[in-house]
Amino acid sequence: MATPTIRVQQDAFDPGAEIAGLAAGRTDVGGIASFSGVCRADDGLRAMVLEHYPGMTERALGRIAAEACARWPLTGCTIIHRVGRLLPGDPIVLVVTASAHRMAALESCAFLIDWLKTRAPFWKHEELADGSTRWVEARAADEDAAARWAAA
């Protein structure tokens, strides 16, 4: 079973390098899927500050990744989530999954981002162009997306 890579960091990441890394030095990988989440400039967003729960965040992400590895025959799995202040256009999150075949990679990638959005302790605080700030509210659609994978 794959050993997931979990990173919570302020710094930017290189999706290309992370994707290549899951195939490097091995010949059993047939498909690699990735999801990149990007900071979107809705409603005059000037910046977004991502807060998290150090310690619990890594545990929660590790558990979600372990669940993906148990459900699909993955050869590799990487989750990187940024924290701190991000600007529109900045990457926020990266999920990469690798497997012998495409379906396991694609499905597990979708599963990971769906569960991450509802089961990992991050909170987004938005700074708007008029100087006001607001906390992003959880969306029912995210709960529905996570629920389609059914609870373990």
Added chain:
Amino acid sequence: MQILYFAWVRQKIGLAEEQVTPPEQVRDVAGLIAWLAARSPGHAAAFADPKQVRAAVNQEFCAPDAPVAPGDEVAFFPPVTGG
């Protein structure tokens, strides 16, 4: 008992964490919320609608009826919005 607050719960209370010693009759998350809400106007504001607040005990998401005990790390926060 170590209590942690995140996001708007932290802002309303004005603290990121505090050490508390609840009375013995506080045995679960819901009881802890009721007891904490009486500590200050900020606490009262943060816990005014407990349904809007989520909890974790020892870094595991928990329901309001989850037990709490001395030595636990208990966190309160809004529904998560990462990704």
